[in-house]
Amino acid sequence: MKKIVYIFLAFCLFSFSSCDWVSEPTPGVTQLSDYFVSGQACIYNVNANYVPLAWEYNKTYYSEWFIGDVMSDDALKGGQNISDMAAAYELENFKSNADNEIAEDFYKAQYEGIARCNLSLHYIPTVECDSDMNEALKERLLGECYFLRAYYYFRLVRTFGGVPLTLGIENDDSQWNRVRESAETIYTQIISDLEAAESRLWNKSQTGGPDMGRATKGAAQAMLVKVNMYRHNYAEAKKWGDKFLEEQATEYSLVPDFASNFTIAGENNAESIFEIQYANEGTSDFSPGNGATRGTFTTVLTRSRSTNMGDEGWGFNKPTWNLYNEYEKKDSLRRNATIILLDADHLGDQDTYLGTSFLNRKTGLYNADGTGYTYKNAHNTRGVLNNKQIRLADLYLLYAEACEETGDVTNATFYLNEVRNRAGLDPYPGYTFEINGEEVTSPTLKEAIRHERRMELAMEGHRWFDLCRWGVAYEVMTAYMAQESPEAKAEMQPFKKGIHELLPIPNRECQLNSLLIQNNGY
Template identity: 50%
Template sequence: MNTKYFKYLFMGLSVASLTGCNDWLEEETPGITRLDDYFNTGSQSAAESIVNAAYTPLQWDFGSTYCAEWFIGDIASDDALKGGQNIADGGDYYDIDNFKVQADNDMLLNYWRAQWTGISRANLAINKLPELKADDLTEALRTRLLAEAHFLRAFYYFRLVRVFGGMPIVDYIVDSSNKWYPVRASVDDCYDFIVADLEEAEKGLALKSAMGPDGLGRATKGAAQAMLMKVALYRKDYPTAKSWGEKVVKSGEYDLFGDYYDNFTLPGENGIESVFEIQYMEDDMSDYGGFGFTRGTFTQILTRSRSNNLGGGWGFNRPTQNLYDEYEPADPRREMTILTPSPADMTNEAEETYCGNTYISKKQGWYNKDNTFSALAHHSRGPLNNRQIRFSDVLLMYAEALTEVGTAADLATAKTLLNRVRSRVGLAPFPYSATIQKTTKTFTDTQADLRAAIRHERRVELGMEGHRWFDLVRWGIAKQTMDAYIAQENDEAKQQWGTFVEGKNEVFPIPTQELQLGKLTQNPNY
């Protein structure tokens, strides 16, 4: 958040607080609703609107530049290259791709501001909903809406912490400039805060099956439990992660689609495999405005092939050869994740080749299984939801936790969960041998190989869905993996590569404009 958002949020209050010698300066401006008055005279509709507003920043992927999280989760990792028309297209993303990023990176600034706006709106709901007096607002609904706000605040904080490290803990309404910012808290303190919010959310949220059609896209009990498991994995608290994973899996609320690719279609949105996803819709009245200007997403046009034969997009987020080679030859997910255009598909081969790479991210480009595509109602925005947590992700996180706990019974259950994901796409159960990275890899029936097999499965099951970078960091293998990856890249890609510094590049710099607001300190070595 910056002073611009602060100004817009509180400009009504500032007008009412002006004082002076003249009587007219003491008169309240007609039509101004004070914050306390709104919550004293609100209604059920008002309560729902406040919480709905806290969901909205999840959708924001364009402010003054594009700031979808996959610009970090995919292209910072070994799964994707920046792409675009050429090397110069998208300097902010180039720097993230090649570990040359600086604090003046606008992509990071916009990402930061979107999350902090979400936190601000969640704080408004958490602090004021208990005071809302409305005859038509039941206590059951108030409880659920408060739980959703707690979930959202935790979700935004989690996104910030894993990108930037420790954040200021702000659990109140910022209604004056001297309340912004407190100092940064530690990562552990932030995770304590996130867990407390998620536990509060889990108590008050409804099951997905109880939400009904009007509740699609809202946070549910299963989403809070899945996030509690994920946070526990980040903290290497494997018994706690195991406990939360068991709750999600045994709830009976979720299952795998029979067809893997149903996850990346409009009919598959909010389906049986969806634990939490960011909602988008077709918006033919969209434009190229920034935060809050549309209900669609830029991701489809950003990631589609630049060829008019394949959607006429902008060609960002190109899957690497390394990701392609990670798939077993018989794994159908490779062709469902990576579109390989033929020479006939390409209308301008020079523009459609980036560092020798012509692969296209198929899932987020809103392609059909046969590589046909739907026209966008407006060129700038697409309608496909962003699947943040799928049930297969939950199964693999749960399997990971069980593997690290490591009892014989836990290892047996972890194998069952891993094989459930593999059997959906017709692959052999663990333990197995397969061609991976063009060599034969044998996973034996040991804890170490089960761990390696689960990590492999996460990469291919969730490829190009924005998870890979964050997995590498939390496993503590980011540097060794990225150094090994770039060593086998083509010469053109190697020429762009910066230096990965361990202890620095696992997080990104605090944006300069945010540092200038006052009390924040920069991450080490930036």
């Protein structure tokens, strides 16, 4: 039509010859099997599976005792004032909503541990034995992974209820949305993993020296007792308890000095069944995001805020008067090893929080007369002290409970009295104690075991979970709150039965996974 119409194909935008990646259907992925080629690689990989257990600081500090102690009648949050660590304040006073950062960090950390175990359990079986890893060691490494996966799921299920279950490698974003399984399904998986661990792990005496701190056969058996108690499967708990007492008799014993459990010398002692390992390591630092994990924050978090003690702490997790008053008159040994009240010269201006000036002695490494510390934190924030997860006294009392529930009064009484005897107390029956200011004049065996558990294990992160397991959280917490100081009471919301026994599923998770259904009441 017109004479000058230029049509030109400017350039071909496609150039397959020089850009091979365009024609690849999926981007290149390096294979993880390239890493899993030696026994040494497997050992390193399993070492790393313990690490999320030790994590305490991401968006906020989220040590498990913020749940186990602070939510319970054993402790108040503490800290500088009520606004110091808002997330812990909410837990303490039953004001949590689904944005609680402790719940969010804690939830995420456990799943990072689970994902690490899942990866190991997928790849390690494919690795051939070599000079670093014989068949028995390979089995033990797998046992450690099963143990740790169970441990992470246990921490989740008793805090949040049923959660999504993942046992494989979740590397496909089209599979991300996942429903919550029932708590029972999660517990069944935990039991199955613990049994797989129990058959593969070695005894504590074979897991010493450079392996001290790894999961052992005794730890797996003790966990089988504990987890079955959470399922109220008392016969099964007793069965595993019997097995533990028979097979592990020479491996563990109660140490004569109760207080020595909470010293550096008492780490991994004869009473210790499983503990999270920390160390004074020069490169430990103060950075969020779970990065550095060699030292614990618990020591600095719980030490006195006083400037007169030589090493300032932040004063969290303060024992309550309610706990203090439940110790029997004769039980000063355990009470003084658990609770410390600094004298007027050493107590700081900020050591009193909502009516309590007590400090948690079990994690503070205080010297004998409470005028300072036996250990100075590295970098002022990172402590050395291991976190005891299960010790023999805990196992004895769980076993006593299982026996009591199944009608074996003899064994229940015997193991209750083992614990009392070490504390220098009269055997059951024949003593009284006070709960909430009311004298329990002739405690039943069940009452006596529950009382003993509180006194023996106070401030070690067990109490809240025990109250929920016994189904008495509402009754105990309501009675306790009524007795609190006016200042503390003013902050507390009433405990709602059937709601507050669980923490909310983090809101962030509900947003990222549309199939999650929030816990009742949040």
